[in-house]
Amino acid sequence: MDFNNQVYAVVDVETTGKGLGGNRITEICIVRMKEGEILDKFTSLVNPQQPIPGFITQLTGIDDHMVADAPLFSEIAVDVLRFFEDAIFVAHNVGFDYNVIRNEFRRLDVDFSSKRLCTVRLSRKLLPNKSSYSLGRLCHSLSIPLDNRHRAEGDTDATVILFQRLLSLDDDHEVITEFLKVKSKESTLPPHVPKAHFDQLPSTPGIYLFKDQSHKVIYVGKAINIKKRVLSHFYTKKSKSYLMGQEMHHIDFEETGNEAVALLREADLIRHHYPKFNSAQKKPRNTYQIISYKNQRGVIQLAVAVSKSFDYSVITFYNRAQAVEKLEWMCEEFHLCPRYCSLQLTTGRCTHYKLRNCEGICTHEEEVDYYNEKVLKAIDALQNDKPTFIIKEKGRHPEENCVVLIKDGRYQGYGFVDHDIPVSTIDECESYIKRKTPNYHTHQIINTYLRKNEMRNVVVLDQMTA
Template sequence: MHSQLFAIIDVETTGGGISGNRITEICIALLKDGEVIDKYTTLVNPERDIPFHITTLTGIDNEMVANAPRFFEIAEKIEEFTKDAIFVAHNVSFDYNVIRGEFRLLGQHYNRKKLCTVRLSRKLIPGHLSYSLGRLCNTINIPHLNRHRAEGDVDATVILFQRLLSLDEDFSTINSFLNPRSKQATLPPHIPTEQINELPEEAGIYLFKNQKHQVIYAGKAKNIKKRVLSHFYDKKTKEYQLGQETHFIDYELTGNELLALLVESEHIRKHYPKFNRAQKWPATTYQIISYVNQRGIIQLALGKTKVLHDSVGTFYNKTEAIEKLEEICETFKLCPRFCTLQSTSEKCSHYRIKNCEGICEETETVAAYNLKVQAAIQSLKENKLSFAIQGKGRTQGEIAFVLVAEGQYKGFGFFDRSEAICNIEDYEPFLKLQQASYHTHAIIRSHLKKHGERNVVYFEEPIRLTAHRIKAIKKKSPKDNIFSDWR
């Protein structure tokens, strides 16, 4: 190992993520037996404009690179220069993937063993608040001139790497990092290996946090450790950027996938993480609302909102809401006009509902009609289901549950198998209250559709139904009967 050749490399780029990054400058210093034996540095024409904010950072502008060689003109030089060397860089994944991307554009494959001086420093010089090149050099008194230029950063990294070599005289740490099984070079620079090793291989959620401990990504998994590592092995720009900004990983065991989905949804709603796309925006809900019009008639209508209100009924797609409104209109002999199922201001003329008793022609009294509307509203409230879905807990002696009361998701919890749980009130001491949303409804609805009545405990309550409603329910399967509000 003492005669091993190391290539200390730094590139400056146009920015724009791994796939869109083009090199504007490259420097390579060859190190052997602890000494620099050769160095190569050049500006590179990226064949695209350099953004102003990049020029502000590096000082490299379009005019400087106009006459510089393009990458295809120096590719052979880089290939030969680093042929027998281990690729070393501060945050190696960035420089290595950018160079590989340039070779890939030429239809060529570039592959080297690699070492990250950020991760090596964390291991061999532990306890520092920051391992960025600039701050680490300031802390351990390494001269770092001409920052954010390839040669200046390489010169500082060379001195840092020489110190790391002196702290690892038998090369045990470097050899462990080079071991293909270690995946050290693949892991993000700011996450200690211990954090990865301590991750459980069980169901739950995980949170990626930045340097300020802000949640930047929330995910769920059947196997937390395996899923977290998969983010770091993924070469997509988004996954790479997520790894670069992650400093801490927290997790929470849930015991089963349903709870993991619900807890993940709550963290996304609460923290609005930068790297989560799905579930960030509140989905539209449709609600049956009631109000009294100028004639004193209680009118039903469909309201569209992105916030859950305590309405007569809440639905998560428009078709479902209209079907329910049509159903109660026909069942209780209401007027389609005053259920806003048609826009005409004259006598109702719905294509299917024909049993209006004349409120639109003023042959039915307002008082009599309003009693029917009130009965319809009451039936909607009374027919909201209450049930619990039980599942595997975090330990062998524990049961997890999700609670839905009167059609609304209330939260989740865990209880010991020895507990006597018989009715809905028995769940309350163990319940962790959560906020219902379109997404929690969709998660539970999907679970019921997939698993049916298995592990579901539902609570029977007196339900007053019209003959029409009873007939409609009998036509459905037992599964639909129990979960009709969760289709």
């Protein structure tokens, strides 16, 4: 590339601020440059054809009255295209301005495309160790005048001076050449996170956390390949990924060694942090329990109840249909009464369409003590049906195993154990695991794993030596 004759178009836009898809331009400024010298400037207010929110007016000073007689974007589109002709698109946080302008052209059925450079990312590379790379603070630290802040022309003029400084620091164009390579993806990465942080991500299974400027978790994800999955968020054109990238300042990760524990850890962290950009796994899920209690006659009754905890719970389910199915099994297997199992609403004899082996407790033909013995046997059978087992999976490195413990049918947690340490009993396993709280999502993850793997890597309690 002949950088001596290369033209750059330095851009800033002000918008209505209604998310990426509904964001319309209210003001635009473009400066064409070559060899560090300004060739031409275009600036204009733009009628966004929608109301400007109050908080945007407070920030920019642009209100509905100011843009009422301004041209529509369609009326200045030819001039805008002319300024970008044969030029590299340059902006401070280029992803924002580029996507907003490209979407305006899409509304006109124009396919706008340009090579682009981000002065935020260039500054991180050429001006390292600055406390902040926002345009205001960066200009202050470099003594660059920034007049008329948050107006397109004022911000563009400051960005032009900043870009001129950056060009002088890269006189052999080595950095710019690297940034412009198709495979570099520099312009697509979040502007506030150094590329080195992405380069340091491992290509192993685990979870990753995106955090905002105050280190608040805004997204949790799981991956078979952490590095590949993280980067994929920002190679897409989806609005959610773009908006997430704008708020993202930090990345954390945890290696898990396998996908199963990555899924379990992801569920645990989403429940703990309730991240802004996670949509799945945030909706509360009811738990269903088979409970037992004595009525006024002294008969032990069974029922399905929705509750987080219950003193008389026999077993907990994360699906009501499964709870009812298990209750029907108990009723049929132990000759219980559908009425006293809450499977039928009636005050007289039970008349369940499927369960017909009641021995008469509902009509006082069966002794209460005898019936209660059957209920207790059913409860014992149900409790004995809750399996205890461990899942052995790959650890974080070849000398390590990962162990997931399910005790009495409930997920207990996971841990990592060296290959040369035997884990042959539940007591031994419990000494290594990190305790976790089971929920609907961990229940689904374990069940899906068991169906998918057909009990491979599973060691049931009966198969373990005491």
